[in-house]
Amino acid sequence: MNIIVCVKRVPETADADVVIDKSAKDIERSGLVFDLNEWDNYAIEEAIVLKEKMGGTVTVISMGGEDSNESLRKCLAMGADDAVRLTDPAFAGSDGFATAKALAEAVRKIPYDVIFAGVQAEDDGFGQVGVSMAEILGIPHVSLVNSLEVEGKKMKVHRELEGGLEEVVEVDLPAVLTIQTGINQPRYVSIMGIRKVAKKEIKAFGASDLNLMPDEVGVSGSYIQLEKIFLPPVGEGAQMLEGKPEEVASKVFDILKDKGGLT
Amino acid sequence: MKKIIALAEHRQGELRDITWEILSKGRQLAEGMGAEVEVALLGKGVKKLAEALKPKANRVLLVEDDRLEAFNSETYQKVLTQLITERKPSLTLIGHTAMGMDIAPALAVQLKMPIATDCIGVDVVGESFALTRQLYGGKVNAAVSFLKSGPYIITLRTGGFPVVEKDLPGEIVSIPSPLTDEGLVKRFLQYVEAAVGEVDITQANVLVSVGRGIKEAENIPLVKELADMLGGALSCSRPVVDKKWLPKDRQVGTSGKTVKPKVYIAIGISGAFQHVAGMKGAGTVIAINKDPKAPIFSVANYGIVADLFKFVPVLKEKVKELKKS
Numbered sequence: 125m126n127i128i129v130c131v132k133r134v135p136e137t138a139d140a141d142v143v144i145d146k147s148a149k150d151i152e153r154s155g156l157v158f159d160l161n162e163w164d165n166y167a168i169e170e171a172i173v174l175k176e177k178m179g180g181t182v183t184v185i186s187m188g189g190e191d192s193n194e195s196l197r198k199c200l201a202m203g204a205d206d207a208v209r210l211t212d213p214a215f216a217g218s219d220g221f222a223t224a225k226a227l228a229e230a231v232r233k234i235p236y237d238v239i240f241a242g243v244q245a246e247d248d249g250f251g252q253v254g255v256s257m258a259e260i261l262g263i264p265h266v267s268l269v270n271s272l273e274v275e276g277k278k279m280k281v282h283r284e285l286e287g288g289l290e291e292v293v294e295v296d297l298p299a300v301l302t303i304q305t306g307i308n309q310p311r312y313v314s315i316m317g318i319r320k321v322a323k324k325e326i327k328a329f330g331a332s333d334l335n336l337m338p339d340e341v342g343v344s345g346s347y348i349q350l351e352k353i354f355l356p357p358v359g360e361g362a363q364m365l366e367g368k369p370e371e372v373a374s375k376v377f378d379i380l381k382d383k384g385g386l387t
Numbered sequence: 388m389k390k391i392i393a394l395a396e397h398r399q400g401e402l403r404d405i406t407w408e409i410l411s412k413g414r415q416l417a418e419g420m421g422a423e424v425e426v427a428l429l430g431k432g433v434k435k436l437a438e439a440l441k442p443k444a445n446r447v448l449l450v451e452d453d454r455l456e457a458f459n460s461e462t463y464q465k466v467l468t469q470l471i472t473e474r475k476p477s478l479t480l481i482g483h484t485a486m487g488m489d490i491a492p493a494l495a496v497q498l499k500m501p502i503a504t505d506c507i508g509v510d511v512v513g514e515s516f517a518l519t520r521q522l523y524g525g526k527v528n529a530a531v532s533f534l535k536s537g538p539y540i541i542t543l544r545t546g547g548f549p550v551v552e553k554d555l556p557g558e559i560v561s562i563p564s565p566l567t568d569e570g571l572v573k574r575f576l577q578y579v580e581a582a583v584g585e586v587d588i589t590q591a592n593v594l595v596s597v598g599r600g601i602k603e604a605e606n607i608p609l610v611k612e613l614a615d616m617l618g619g620a621l622s623c624s625r626p627v628v629d630k631k632w633l634p635k636d637r638q639v640g641t642s643g644k645t646v647k648p649k650v651y652i653a654i655g656i657s658g659a660f661q662h663v664a665g666m667k668g669a670g671t672v673i674a675i676n677k678d679p680k681a682p683i684f685s686v687a688n689y690g691i692v693a694d695l696f697k698f699v700p701v702l703k704e705k706v707k708e709l710k711k712s
Contacts, residue, residue, distance in 0.1 A: 137523040138599060138657060141678065144527065151527060221495070221502065243488075248522055251483065252492040252504045259496035264461065264572040267489045280576070284642055285398070285485040286545075288581030288635065291457070296572040306629035343534070347501035351530040353522065356682065362674060362690030369698055372691055373705035376673060379689060383671040385593050385617060385650030386710070 125180040125274065127171040128234055129204070130227050130241040130254065131164035133188055133195035137246070148352045160195045163242025167303035169310040170272070171240050172203040178274065180237070181205040185230050187215060187223055193326050200324055201317040202310075208234075212330035217343035220248075224256035226341055229334035231261060238279070239300045243268055258300035265300040266293050270307050389422035390476040392448070394467070395440060396486050397428075398458070399578070402436050404550075405482035409543050410443050411551040412509065413480050419511040422477060424555065429466055431456040434559075441557035448474070452564035457575040460489045462566055468497055469565045476538060478516070483542040495540045501533050502540040507547040516541065524659050525682050545641060546664045584636025586620050593619025594648045596639055596666070599626040600655020600676065600695055607632055609699055610654055616706050622646065624662045640665040655695045658683025675699070 135156040143152040160168070171182045184199040186192045187210040196207035210226050218226065231239060241254035251267075258265030270290065272281040277297050282290045284304050295301075331341050343349060365372045380386050393413040396403040406426075413424045423445040428437050430451065437447045450466050467490070471479060479494075481487040483505040495502035507528075508519030516539065518531040533539060588594060595614035601607060607621075614621040621637065628638045639646050641661040651669035655676065656662060663686050666672070674687035677694050684690040691698060 135523075137526055139678065141680065142523055142526045151523065220492070220504065224492075224496075246524060249520070249524070250504050251488050252502070255489065255492035256496050259493040265489075265493065266573065268485055282579065283485065283489070285578075286403075286641055287645070288638075288643060289398075290579040290581075292576040292579060293459075294574045294576055299572075305625070306631075309631060347495075347533060347535055348503050348518070348531050349534050351532055353527045353529045355680075356521070356525065356528045356685070358685045360685075362672075362684045362687035364684075364690045364692065369693070369701040370705065372693070372698070373702045374709070376689070376691070376702055377705055377709045379671065379673065380593075380617065380650060380706075383650050385619070385652075385671070 125174060125178045125238065126236045127174060127180065127182045128231055128236045128239045129164070129168050129171045129182060129184045129199070130239065130257070131168060131184050131186045131195055131199060132161045132242075132245050133158055133186065133192045134161045134245055134247045144353055144355065148354070149350060150353070158191065158194070160198055161242055161245045163244060163303060163305055165310045166305050166307050167240040167242050168199045168202055168204065169308045170303055173308060174274070175203070183208065183234055185210065185227060187211070187218070187226055196326055197318055197321050197324070198313055200321040201313045207324070207326045209326055209328050210334070211328050212341070214331045214338050214342045217346060217349065218341060219346035219348045220250035220252035221256055221347050222341055222345040224253045224260055225345060226331070226334060226336060227253065228257045228260040229336055230329055231257070237297050239298070241300065241302050243302045243304050254300050254302035261300070263298050263300060264295050265302070266295050267302040268304050269301045270304045272301065389420055390474060391417050391420070391422050391424050391478045391480060392471065392474065392476040393424060393426045393444070393480045394482070394487075395426050395428040395436070396482050396484060397430060397433065397436055402439060403482075403484070405484055405543075405545050406440075407443070407550045408545070408548045409480045409482055410440075412543060412548040414553055414555065415551070416478065416509060416511055420477065425474065425476070427467065427470055429455045429463060437559050441559055442554045444557050445555050447557060447559045448562050449559055450562050450564050452566050454566045455564070458486050459571070459573060459575045460493060461571050461573045463490050464494055464497065465565060467494055470562065471498060478538060479540045481540065481542045483544050487542045491540055491542045498540075500538055500540050501535045502542070503531060503533065504542045505544050506541055507544050509541055509543070515539075521660075524657070526680070544660065546660065582636060584634055586637070588620050588622045588637060588639070589644055589646050591620035591646070592649045593617045594622045594639070594646060594650070594669075595619055595652045595654065596622040596624065596656060597627060597654050598624040598656030598662075601627065601632070604630070604632040606696070609696070613699060613703055613706070616703060616710075619648070619650075624656045624659070653683050653687065654699065656683055657681045658686060
């Protein structure tokens with residue numbers, strides 16, 4: 125089974141102090157740690173597990189600057205066979221649709237049975253790229269996949285719905301599956317593991333290699349554009365409890381007592 | 388006359404809340420555009436749902452077919468493509484839900500329509516729309532505009548738009564289904580209900596809930612003990628379940644459970660909207676987080692900026708001491 129996985133390198137912001145930069149179009153990137161998008165980490169793991177079981181190859185594709193090689197190498201260290209980076213100044217400002225177009229053109233150059241992508245990216249959170257790419261390629265898709273099984277030329281997959289409900293869907297291959305977090309337990313990659321793949325070639329494709337015209341990619345090929353970013357309005361907000369930890373703990377105890385939090 | 392089409396979402400015989408949310412937003416936008424609101428309802432034996440929708444839109448576009456019994460993006464896409472091509476709405480609104488995420492991006496590609504996903508704000512600007520989205524898991528908001536002319540497809544975040552009661556002189560219009568017996572590449576097989584766990588967190592009066600900030604599985608007992616001391620139950624946010632530190636039945640949020648305890652203590656939970664959607668009905672919310680900008684503090688009643696590993700032990704000592712007295 126030949127598998128393509130689309131991945132993205134993103135800043136880790138869950139625990140970080142996020143500051144808006146002077147352009148008001150981006151956050152201050154210095155001081156942030158970058159890593160493979162969390163959803164993609166599960167997607168690459170799922171691909172490697174499948175390869176280990178059934179044979180075949182895993183190719184990872186990412187759109188981004190040279191920094192993205194770091195995430196691609198992480199995927200290689202996890203067990204991917206090949207890595208491709210889509211890079212071109214013309215790609216700057218691509219929205220979910222323009223990104224899907226470039227990925228789809230890259231995919232056409234590689235033999236595959238199934239394509240995995242993360243459900244969404246931690247940074248822009250479109251939740252759109254995998255499903256758009258499937259439609260561009262003219263193949264079926266299943267989104268929000270949290271388990272899968274290969275059955276010959278088909279796959280039987282579970283989709284995560286709301287409230288703990290799942291649906292089971294059968295899909296003909298080739299197809300695009302967008303992978304949900306929690307589907308597996310991604311393997312740990314050691315520094316030694318990454319060193320071993322440090323010299324492996326990462327192919328780079330630009331817009332012309334993908335037969336894309338300049339007006340099909342980047343801002344000109346996009347449907348939406350970011351105007352500015354700002355901190356979300358806080359609303360009423362919480363009453364902050366301050367003081368020495370013991371004093372704050374006493375206040376919490378009083379609140380618990382008052383609000384029915386002690387039973 | 389200009390039109391907005393909103394896609395009704397239903398599952399297992401019931402309309403989902405998102406339907407009323409996108410209809411409310413649709414009506415508001417329609418007023419600003421001088422447009423009519425139509426709601427597309429696709430299903431099998433869903434006349435009752437059509438009746439419920441009727442007073443809330445100018446028109447219910449009812450497409451009934453045995454092949455539409457359960458949601459399948461492939462059949463939905465065929466029906467919606469035809470519906471949108473024929474009725475030419477200026478805007479199609481879809482929920483950014485498990486269903487919407489499976490259909491909207493593909494529909495936009497097929498119809499060659501500009502799409503913006505997971506919007507939390509939409510305003511009419513001339514013939515286009517100004518959008519608000521969130522980046523970095525809700526830490527930053529973004530003002531976004533369309534670069535191309537419409538018609539447009541916009542998906543709206545669940546719980547992002549209030550339900551506003553307003554009646555319209557609705558009518559139900561039956562539209563023949565374009566589906567045939569031609570084979571599908573994607574087939575719905577069945578639903579799988581969530582497994583029942585040992586503790587039902589929806590019944591607890593007190594929930595002590597733990598998030599990514601707990602860092603390791605080994606640290607879970609720290610908060611479990613606090614839950615026990617308070618006679619409450621232990622729950623968690625999604626990352627804790629993804630990492631298999633707690634079972635799925637403990638998860639609070641969109642893809643987990645909706646809880647309404649008297650007191651909800653959120654420890655090391657940043658407050659992503661998917662989590663907040665599951666706990667905003669709690670009586671009193673106390674949040675402990677080391678990041679003063681964590682979104683959880685905008686939904687909590689009381690906030691404590693602290694390292695949970697330092698503060699929770701102090702809190703436990705205090706509870707032990709004061710419970711005795």
